[in-house]
Amino acid sequence: MWEPDGKPPRELADALRDIRRPAGLSGDRLAARCAMSQCKISRIETGRVLPSVDEVERILAALEVPGEVAREITALARRANVQYQSWRTYAQKGLWRRQAELKMLADSSRVVRQFLPAIPSGLLQTERYARAALQPSVPSDSVWDVEKAVRARTERQETLWDEERSFSFVLTEQAVRWRYASAEIMAEQCRHMAELAQRPNVDLAVIPLSAEVVAAPLHVFVIYDERLVTVEMLSGGVALREPQDISYYLDLFAKFRQSALAGSDAVHLLELVAHGFMRERD
Structure with a gap:
């Protein structure tokens, strides 16, 4: 499916949720720092909304995520936002x-x-x-x-x-x-x-x-x-x-x-x- 229900989107949602909790920020406070609504933060972390790469970068900056971890999560966001499926996959299904x-x-x-x-x-x-x-x-x-x-x-x-x-x-x-x-x-x-x-x-x-x-x-x-x-x-x-x-x-x-x-x-x-x-x- 083209909808955001594949492995990279799920991994991205899990990663963003997991890095917020140790930072001690509530969803409300993170939303305020990122200029997003608390509802959107919640939907991103539960995988109901796929954030853009720009939105992920804003979240990472707000949480002051270290460089190497931030790069890994940003790369995951890019993979989640661009999916490729070959016709061989369609043939198999x-x-x-x-x-x-x-x-x-x-x-x-x-x-x-x-x-x-x-x-x-x-x-x-x-x-x-x-x-x-x-x-x-x-x-x-x-x-x-x-x-x-x-x-x-x-x-x-x-x-x-x-x-x-x-x-x-x-x-x-x-x-x-x-x-x-x-x-x-x-x-x-x-x-x-x-x-x-x-x-x-x-x-x-x-x-x-x-x-x-x-x-x-x-x-x-x-x-x-x-x-x-x-x-x-x-x-x-x-x-x-x-x-x-x-x-x-x-x-x-x-x-x-x-x-x-x-x-x-x-x-x-x-x-x-x-x-x-x-x-x-x-």
Whole structure:
């Protein structure tokens, strides 16, 4: 899971709690020294909130922790705030479990932003498209059961119908056009996205091939509220929680969004691409 429930976050919470007690400071007094609330200190020490590296450094300074110990805890904070998982890990667990984890992340967020340079999000995929897209990457290992993964991916989409949550998708035109399936399935996928783009809680934008962009669209990234960014690479994924990292990706997402067609313009482009695929089929 990308959420702060792994070994480094737990170790960090334990370490911060253990160094405060010998110092003889109450949670209230430490909070005052760090310009934090006592409630936040408590949530950090119990592992319910993952502190940023900056917050950890403020706590260490307030407790006057010796240099070597402070460096060890700061390094632990950095590991806790940046997690990497390889696709081999997902393969061992089963791809369907990864879909369940992603659903939990979306269900726990009010605003989800996704930048998609090469393929539509699983939240946007039809069942037939998802099956075709997953098939080439699935080895013979039985834990990577395609049908189970497709069902889990389809279940993820239930969160789109919760209008208390909002979803913003920015795709490149290449992501829309790249052939992962037959022309018929591709046309169906484009029409499906055009329909979803008209939902009140969905903002779907497409960067046309002719657009000038501010940065190279190298990786898929997803922003959950303003608390977590996941970046997908060929070898695996990275989770970022540092405020500076989140701010960077929020700004990058906004800039890509400015280069994109949205609303009726995006729907029109998707319908044109769908029509093109249907002509190919004929």
